[in-house]
Amino acid sequence: MNVTDPRGDRWGARRFSLRGRVTLLAAACVAGAVALVSLCAYLIVQSNLYQQLDDNLLARAESAVQSPQVQTQLKQVPGAFLASADLQIGQLNGLTGELIYPQAGSPPPVGPSELRVATGGLPQSLRTDQATGTRVVALPADHGEAMVLAQSMAPTKRALNELAVVLFLVGGAGIVVAAGAGTAVARAGLRPVDRLTSAAERVAQTGDLRPIPVSGDDELARLTHSFNTMLGTVADSQERQRQLVADAGHELRTPLTSLRTNLELLLSASRPGARALPDEDRAEIEADIRGQIDELTQLIGDLVELARQDEPRELTERVELVDVVERALDRARRRAGEIEFDVTMQPWVLTGDNSALERAVLNLLDNAVKFSPRDARVRVSLRPLGDGTAVVEVADSGPGIAEEDLPKVFDRFYRSSEARTLPGSGLGLAIVKHAAERHGGAVYANRAAEGGALLTIRLPGAPG
Incomplete structure (x- = not known):
């Protein structure tokens, strides 16, 4: 049975570190070049000396004959x-x-x-x-x-032997100099790699995501830029997670507190000797509990949907945007009551996630239904813009969105003063924004000609 000593592997890795391999490679390349040049020089000089010897002998032989x-x-x-x-x-x-x-x-x-x-x-x-x-x-x-x-x-051979010694000494000195230069170059060239290694170890040990200083514009500098970009992405992700947890905790606190209060009232009223609650109050408390449970269920569902959309997935599915909007309309009509939908659509195709886009369009429709008065009409349109993108627009005739709220309506947990009295988690439009950006698109909020809100998803693609 073979047993591997982990200490031996560690020391072996140190002996053959990247810096050591660069040094050995430089010395080996110089040694090969010196050996080749020395061999060629030796052979050329040997050939010339022997040729001179032969030419001299032939010339003297001809003189001797004459x-x-x-x-x-x-x-x-x-x-x-x-x-x-x-x-x-x-x-x-x-x-x-x-x-x-x-x-x-x-x-x-x-x-x-x-x-x-x-x-x-x-x-x-x-x-x-x-x-x-x-x-x-x-x-x-x-x-x-x-x-x-x-x-x-003998004199010729002696001269060749002396030449061989000189070439050997010069070549050896060149190899030593090359090894020293390789060490210096490796140390200087790998200094950014050392900084990256130290930064990675610092991140692993402390979670510190500060960027690394960058100097120069070579490949290692670009690698450092990429590493800093990765650190920035991780930092942004952590910040979003912390913000999401904080916002979710804040949003959960209110319904949970209200739910606890109502449950304590019901429990107190059910104790022996306690004053019974009137039927009207009990019915109101029970309705309030059901509403709070529905609100918690919706909030948890929206959080799960956001977490699912944050997962890295390849968008390789062919999406017929007309079909996506029609499926969302079918679901929205079932809970829209007396509200009608005025729909105009043109074919549009893109590569993406059918379910995510359907959920985004459905959230826009539900938002329009929630703020529209009874017997109102919600305008839905899908049309290309002629620049390689198309827009899905949903306009309602509700109270609209205040100017100061327009830049914030797609933020997580943001709810305007008009919306705080209505059911909702404040995550629906954030899901819309996230889905649009995953598909290379964008979202916009404005005021509709009908007086209400006009919410738009812009997506790249091609006519169907």
Whole structure:
């Protein structure tokens, strides 16, 4: 059974942190580049040095072949023998295989290639003799002979070895500098990430949603802006939740207090020896209790609806807005009594949530019915505006909305002075606003030509 030590994982994560990986990556990239450049430089210099060695040998061999003969100890030898202190030089006879070379020097290496040049089988030969570490060249001379020259490769190899050491030291220094620069760059570049990490840890530990200071306009700055936007969204959400809880508590307190008072009256009247309540008072208290229960039920339902609409959901359903309005009208007519609806609609299609839009339109209709006098008419219209949006307008002939109340009618729990005596939770129009904004639209409140309120939902979409 394999057992993983959590401490080992933690230390392993620290050893290979993002800063460490950036440093290692920079050092590895520089090491690869230095190694490639050093290898290319070494190979180029090696090729050039060996080419110079070969060119020098061939040139001196040609000079040796063309040099005049000199007489020494009753023998004729090439004059090049007299100026070959740094070379091994000799004249090879192709028939006998005899090699003539200066007595003060050493003979050059001779092999089958040089013999073939002496006999005319090859125009020239150039090879490396591994046994002596020399470069050997042979050119044909007169009368079946070949001039053979050899030069040690040790100076060339020594120069290449020194070059390799220099390249290694320079490359190593470059890697060390690159690692230091990578560390500095990683530390400076990841400083915003450290701030984001600290901010995230601060939010997790304290719930502090203050934004992070932003400097620059690079990718990390944009990331910080996005994080600050997220913090702002979370802060706004928390503030809305706190406000909703506070407003809900305030709205619940009044009906609950009244309900408790009425229940205590009924309980007191039912105790033995207590004075009985008149039937008229009892009926009034019971009606009041039923009204308060209905008010609480509506308030709780509206709160649940707002909470449901706050849930993040994708709007992918095709919505025929005419059908939505017709379904809302069917429900509104059942509780509208003698109020009539004057309806004009044109087809409009959008992508969204059928139930949320139906609830929003129904809330507008219920609001119009609540404030309209008996036997009144509520005007309902659905029409496009020609700019890619359409409006659903609901106008009533009630008392209308005061100018100071127009900007506030869609706020949660807001109720005008005229509406405080009527049933309602103060959340109906807030649900309308929330549904419209979820679908990329907006809501408006104004005064209708009939003298009442004109409430409008504006939604994007296309003609049906």
